[in-house]
Amino acid sequence: MNTPTSPSGSEGTEKAPVRxxxxxxxxxxxxxxAGRHLLAGLQLAVSEVNATGGIAGRPLELVVRDTAADPERAAAAVDELAALGVAALAGEYHSVVARAVAARADALGVPYLCSSAVLDALTEEPTEWVARLAPAQSHGWRTYADFLLGAGRQRIAVVTQPSVYWATGTRLLRDxxxxxxxxxxxxxANGHTPEALCDALAGHGATALLLLVGHPEPAVPIVRAVRSDPRLAELxxxxxxxxxxxxxxxELLGPEGAAVPFLRYLPERPGPLGERVGKELxxxxxxxxxxxxxxGWDTxxxxxxxxxxxxxDREAVAAGxxxxxxxxxxxxxxxxRTPGIGVWQWTWPPVQVADRDPAEPDRFRIVHTG
Structure with missing residues (x-):
């Protein structure tokens, strides 16, 4: 899948694109x-770059590959894109996939700007080839833990699936x-039906349940079960x-999906640039x-x-x-360079905890900032 981003009216005369x-x-x-939103941001940024002359008169072109949350598929895509001569790699949302991309990019000497994945250990060893915009998981999830404690929620239950990302999140919360x-x-999550999970939560006396699981399955059935269980009305x-x-x-949960706090990386109020880009997006x-x-736009x-x-030149990009x-x-x-993180890191994007307003589920509320 290629995304044409060449300036209009220049077919046949333009210079070779920068991919x-x-x-x-x-x-x-x-x-x-998440993938659709990330791609929309990337596409908007590239279209704006091309509208202002591209890269030294050369149009910028996105060559898009679907990772489908599969690390092996993503690593193979890095090989393909490197062979196509891309100047750099961008994107990815899932941490375990981004880690595979970063490892392969490092091995091949292709600069990679990670947009959204937060796993602290994005690479096994420090590398000059990889940079990241999203905050490290340790930073964001500690902010979330502070929110829970500030809300008086000290008996925390987590329902998890096997993943280094979920396991790391659980450890960060516990620590x-x-x-x-x-x-x-x-x-x-794989050992409990939603109903059995509700029984376990009621027996434990948990004051909060965190969904460290995939979406929509099994997250949506778990929320429905919890919301319909009167024993868990205060959870x-x-x-x-x-x-x-x-x-x-x-769309799937309606009012049942409101008042479920989550991490997002936005300021409390956007500046002029954020407002303008937000309208375009x-x-x-x-x-x-x-x-x-x-x-995506920032990337x-x-x-x-x-x-x-x-x-x-790839080495010049990485050196930049x-x-x-x-x-x-x-x-x-x-x-x-940030201690404990082996890639070039933006420290830090704004972090907030938000949820959907029960009175108006299409509206977000900020409930904590970090």
């Missing part, structure tokens, strides 16, 4: 809503909440990974853009600036990470 490889989840079991007087108990249901951000959540998407769409804009300033200074939709973007 960017875009990796996004567009089919199941990937979070398709942060435990020393502050709270507890975290873990339930295996806070949370989804730190962001499932309620996307329209499908509200809303027109493209036909709905309110998620934070992931803004991550495309940062890469364009690096290409303009340092050229299209520490020199980036770009005004993004969510604040000034610069990369630095």
């Amino acid at each position: 960017l490889g875009a990796l996004v989840p567009l089919t199941r079991p990937g979070w398709v809503g 942060h909440i435990g020393p502050r007087g709270g507890t975290v108990v873990e339930f295996d 806070l249901v949370g989804a730190p990974a962001g499932q309620p951000e996307f329209a499908e959540w509200a 809303a027109e493209r998407l036909g709905e309110e853009p998620s934070f992931v769409a803004f991550e 495309g804009t940062v890469l364009a600036e690096v290409l303009r300033a340092h050229g299209t 990470w520490p020199h980036v200074a770009v005004e993004g939709t969510r604040g000034p973007i610069r990369f630095s």
